[in-house]
Amino acid sequence: MRRALPIFVVLAGLLVAIAIVNPYFLEPPAFLAFVKRAAPLVILAAGQYFVIVSGEFDLSVGSLVTAEVVIAARLIDGSAEATWPVLALMIAFGLIVGLVNGIVTTLLRVPSFITTLGMLLILSGAVFLWTGGSPRGALSEQFRQLGRGSLGPVPWSVLILAAVAAAAVCAMRAGFGHTLVAAGDNDRAAALSGVRVARVRTVAFMISGLSAAVAAILLGGFAGVSAQVGKGLEFQAITAVVLGGVALGGGRGSVAAAMAGAFTLEALFTLLNLYGISGALEPAVQGVIIIAAVALGAVRFPRARAAAAS
């Protein structure tokens, strides 16, 4: 938690900065709207965290989100009855994509960077082929409620986010979380202590796939159907996780900080937007953040190590 603290300070600072420009921001409706907008990215960041802390990457989540939304629109095609079965199918599809990523990475020993980059291309190519560029079909009203609607004053997506966050924190506190971090920190030592490294890493990829499915459900409702809905989300999620102080290469950082990183990224975009800075700058800002965050982590680390070695 000590290491995770800076990101919470940064997040609080950004929220205050937004509130100064827009005094209504911290009032419940506006703030809930902000959380609702951030929810898909926060969920993706939580999923990405599991993969990164185990020492791998998942670049496939962005195109997985797109594929999920496009498939759902085509299968539901506006029909209310189809909604629930298709939701179940989306979850299953996310898990299966994660399973394939995991098995290819751990058993076939293809570096996850390549595995998931390949999966990104396969999924986006398949979506393109299937839709010919413009998705067909439509989501049902029930489906869209999850991303748009609310239960009383609280949006459904905020409730779903809360459930995901609680589940993620619990998973990391359980034995599974500890063995996952162990695999990311030193996989040889972990394996020689009885950790099933391949299995926990595969489960991490499945969690990431699951998080992409959930994010797709929220985004489909919130933003509607398009072939661009998930574009760039994998990099946003990785940026968020790194911003949360989670070490690339695994073994360090908390899931709460990763999610705070996603909120921070979203808050930063909101602030830029408030100042009228073009949304086109977002990728550039993100690029600066990811380099700076990794560089900061790299600078801190050897110093601490030098002190330890002496």
Add this chain to the structure above:
Amino acid sequence: MLRMTGIGKSFLGVRVLGGVDLEVSAGEVHAVVGENGAGKSTLMKILAGVHAPDEGTIEIDGRSVTFGHPVEAQRAGVAIIYQELTLLPERTVAENVFLGREPVRRGMVDRAAMESATGELLKSLGEESFGPRDLVRRLSVARQQVVEIAKALSLNARIVVMDEPTAPLADHEVELLYTLVRRLTARGIAVLYVSHRLREIFDLADRITVLKDGARVTTAEASSLDTAALVRLMVGRELDSYYPPRAAGPPGEVILSVRGGGNTRLHGIDLDLRAGEIVGVAGLQGSGRTELAKALFGAEPFTTGEMTPRRPRSVREGIAAGIGLVTEDRKAEGILPNQRVRDNALLVARATGAPRNGIERLLERVRLSPPRPAQEIRLLSGGNQQKVVLAKWMSVAPRVLLFDEPTRGVDVGAKAAIHDLMRELARDGMAVLMISSELPELIGMSDRIVVLREGRVAGELPAGSSEEAVMRLAAAS
């Protein structure tokens, strides 16, 4: 030739060196000894320009020098040969020797000049088993050290620092290193020799500087000290009973038994481990000691032979059968460096879903001091890290515990504590197997000694056998 005066250094507010003086003359082998954390490595890194001292001066040949960067130290004639070699494995010997300052002729690297100069250097070091064009990857660690030294000479080094140079060497290679050191001193080069192995220090050193807790205890002629006196200086107390007493009664029932165990590295292994007994395993490097431990544990399983309990085919089966392994390479295979002491100590229990004991009791049991479960393990000394590794296994109460070089890189005080713990575990009914390339330790600890040679059991010796008897079995052809 070299004079360091009043050297002090702090890291993150923790003082690791204070007021250390060191004088070295040309052609001298000067040993620097001390427990882990005494400040040896820091002092050497200051000399090599890796760290800048907070206070104190360095003079070489009477001229005051300051090093802002290792390259400046190199230019001033200081070369450091680290425990972990820094050569590029996919380059040739000559390319490594001249790395970054290749001779150039008409804008091209002059390979011929580079190779002939390297050849000369190797010849002057009496090295004929390889040449300047060989790939470094193909050389043994001992030969790679020769390359490092050739590189130092090509830089006109006058002070060569060797940090635990024999740690990666097989026993028979140590003799080669001795020869090399003597060749260097014959040329008037001063050698600063950092090592844990006291015997080497007495074999080589002219003078010995003892560091303790970041300060110099003394500098003395090697001939004026003996092992006991040196240990006393290092730890500040007498360690006359180096090893805990052996088991009093006869050993208990057989807990683990192998007949005809074999795999690609081991052949026809017969071995019984009994409750209450410490069995030592001796052998030269490459004789299959580590492979034996990993086979018994299930990490690199036996593919043939009978074993009770059932031959483990994986680490998890080994753990389920009540077997634990304290690995040789603590950093690469033993610890999770970025995790807390608590998470390291509970790893096996968590991985196997075993019920866990309280972490405090566990750390108390292995006498970790101070027992801070929330501290990151990489900040601990080697000895304390090893105690945490031990706690990791004790959390699942194995019936057989295999120790592979349990006290390597561990300071003298923690070493005694680990020895006591091993004996205590045996007394409580565990079967203990211990691999060590330090023969005095092996003989001091073991109730019997199994000697391996080329993947086979060469023979078995009773407690208290002589080093000579062990070596004879291990090296016989």
